[in-house]
Every structure is written in structure tokens, then in C-alpha cells.
Amino acid sequence: MSNKVTLLVAGSWGTALASVLADNGHDVYMWTRSNEQAAEINEQHTNARYLPGIILSERIRATNDMEEAVEGSQAIIIVAPSSAMRSVVQQLQPFYKKGTLIVHATKGFETATLKRMSVVISEELGCPEGDIVVLSGPSHAEEVVQKKPTTTVVASLNDELANRARDLFMNVNFRVYTNRDLLGVELAGAFKNIIALGAGMSDGLGFGDNAKAAIITRGLAEIARIGVEMGANPLTFSGLAGVGDLVVTATSKHSRNWRAGYSLGQGKPLQEVLDAMGMVVEGIRTTEAAHAISQKYNVQMPIADQLYKVLFTGKDSRTAVEALMGRDPKTEMEVMRLETWEQWHT
Known part of the structure; x- marks a missing residue:
């Protein structure tokens, strides 16, 4: 079997x-659109914009030629931003060969269609969703590239x-567990970015650890x-x-989503933050x-709802957090609809 593995694209997580x-x-x-970035990786063995101060292995080569990549x-590991996933996979498709292992490590949705990344990849490559693997879990690129213990x-x-993945x-x-709940792993990885934005915003407002x-x-x-x-599966x-x-995304300064939320909490406009x-910042x-999605499935997502109002309707961040604290009283166990909870316990 070939010893060659391909990474699309050369951002911080892809490089890690x-x-x-x-x-x-x-x-x-590693495939990148940028000639300059490819030259830096090949000649200097660095990717300074995304991982400053890190020297990369000479086993890593970059190219802007998809066929060469x-x-x-x-195996092909796809780490394109969610907004660019379909475009990147469309460029991959003419060179994709059936049987090549496809792994994606992108945490988000295609906003226009609300589709998960595995669905987008499946559509563009013409392969079953069941032939795609998703890599997720608590893993800051800055720590992975420094060989700090990480479990995914x-x-x-x-x-x-x-x-195989x-x-x-x-x-x-870099310890890796397996899981058959592709849907749950993708959903968890995407939705947690919203909560990380909220946690960062609370910190930016100075609300303290209790609120976070x-x-x-x-x-x-x-x-x-x-x-x-x-x-x-709820266990996922x-x-x-x-x-x-x-936890790792909502509490660490390595997290782009936490940092973006923190800046929003300090009153900075969204475009200035970006x-x-x-x-x-996938959480946006x-x-x-x-x-x-919450409207489609008729499920309340109060934190996501308040963040949506801050990001897209101009609501004040302090008012949004106060609105969450002032919601009608609930029992703590009002977590899931009873019928969906029971299906996992019968």
C-alpha cells in the first residue's frame, strides 16, 4: 500500500x-491554493501564519496542484472550512479513486443547505456517506503540533x-477511539462552537466562572x-x-470561537472581530x-437563539446573556423530548 497521504487544505488544523x-x-x-504558502512549507518547513514558531517535518510537502496532491x-484528509467544503471537493472529484480512504475533520454545516460535511462530500464524490470517516474531539492544533497528549x-x-483511519x-x-455514531459526532463537533462563542462572550463581559x-x-x-x-445517540x-x-473549545484562549466571543463581549463589532x-470562526x-435547524425540528436552542440575535440582528451581548438568565423556570432534567430519550432506554 502507498505510504502517501493527502491533506486538503493547509490551515492550522490541517497542518497539525x-x-x-x-x-x-x-x-x-498538503494541497493549498497559495503558491506562496506552498513555497514556505517546502523551502522553510514552516506555516507561520497558522502555526508560528513551529518547524514542520521534511516529510510534509505542499502543492497547489490537486492532481499531484x-x-x-x-488516504485523503479534508480539513477545508465548511463554507469552502463543496468547492474543494469539486476540485478533488476528477482525481478521486474509489477505495481511497476519505476522512474529514471539519466542524460545521453548509449554511445554505444545512447539510453536514459528510453529506456534502458524499454528494460531490458520488460515494455513500457510509464510506466517509469523520475525525473530531478535543484537539487544539497548537497543542497537537507540539506533540502534547491528545485524544480524539x-x-x-x-x-x-x-x-483504518x-x-x-x-x-x-495522539490517541484515537472509534465510534459508529457518525451523525452524533458531526453534530456535536459543529454545535459546540456556538456554546464556545457564548462562553467567550460571557468572559468578555466579565461575568465570571459561575456564568461560564x-x-x-x-x-x-x-x-x-x-x-x-x-x-x-445521546451517549455521543x-x-x-x-x-x-x-470543554476545550469553551475554556481555552487557543479557541478561535472563544476568542471571537470574548471580543464580542467587550463590545467590538462582528466584522472588526472577524x-x-x-x-x-466556524461558530459564526x-x-x-x-x-x-432549531426551527426545522421545532426544538428550543435558547443559547444559540440569543447568539443569533447578537450576531445577525444587532442585539447587545449583555442583554442577550441577561435574557438567558431571566428565562422562565424549568426543571433541570428538561433536556430532551421524552419519546426520543426513551428510545435509547428500551
């Missing part, structure tokens, strides 16, 4: 995963493909409620892709998608 694969002895080709590759999950409807990435620093803990906890309930309604939301990823970040688009 390329480093894991290179550590495992693979020859890694994927020819002879045993790969999910697929096909156990053999999940095991696990073996591709697994090493002493409440947002994270109730946010998990919110994610699980809509996830189960959409058909996911208590695992690495659920609570694990939520310009300053210089990288994709996911909040827009979640607003439509």
Missing part, C-alpha cells in the same frame, strides 16, 4: 494533522474504514436535545466529540445554521 501523519512515517502532501494517495475519535458507519493517526501522543459553567452545562443539554431529535454527547470538545482573527456560520 499533517504533522501527526508525518510522525507516523507517512509522506504527506492526490495521485497515488492511500473517528466515526464511520463502516467499522473497517474507522479502524484510527491506525493512520494513532501514536503515543452554566453556559457550558446548559449548552451541552441544548446540543444533546437537538442532536437526539435529529437521530443521534457525553464522550470526546461532545463534552470533551465542548478581521482581527484573520482565520475562519454554525449559529446561523442552528437557528434554521
